[in-house]
Ligand SMILES: [Fe+2]
């Protein structure tokens with residue numbers, strides 16, 4: 765087996781990935797760092813790759829779960845209509861990763877490169893589609909505070925749902 769072509773696989777952060785909220789951008793950056801670390805350990809040696817995977821995968825899954833919980837909490841608080849679909853995407857991803865870890869533990873065929881490519885593609889696609897969609901909604905609803913941060917209050921939500929249903933315009 766040959767080592768992965770790292771240069772073409774590594775992802776560096778760019779503003780196109782930004783969803784506009786620092787906490788979430790920081791978590792996404794960390795996820796991309798984890799992916800890059802995995803690519804950097806695709807050395808073409810099965811034993812080495814398996815050892816590295818075993819060493820880092822549980823912390824990585826924990827981090828992913830924290831990130832998903834952060835997003836889901838914000839979505840719930842803001843009554844986002846796409847919340848359940850988004851949550852389902854998160855759950856399906858965790859399930860796939862858990863299945864791959866299980867296959868790994870059972871000694872089934874496993875390649876770190878294939879796993880990491882899957883991870884990278886999922887993360888980038890999910891940020892570009894599902895996450896962006898939610899954060900566009902968030903930015904519409906939220907109020908920018910004097911320190912530049914976005915926050916959502918109960919009033920923001922009431923105002924937003926009222927304007928959406930046309931009540932505000934009718935008064
Ligand atoms: Fe998400």
Ligand SMILES: [Fe+2]
Nearest residue numbers: 792835891895
């Ligand atoms: Fe995300």
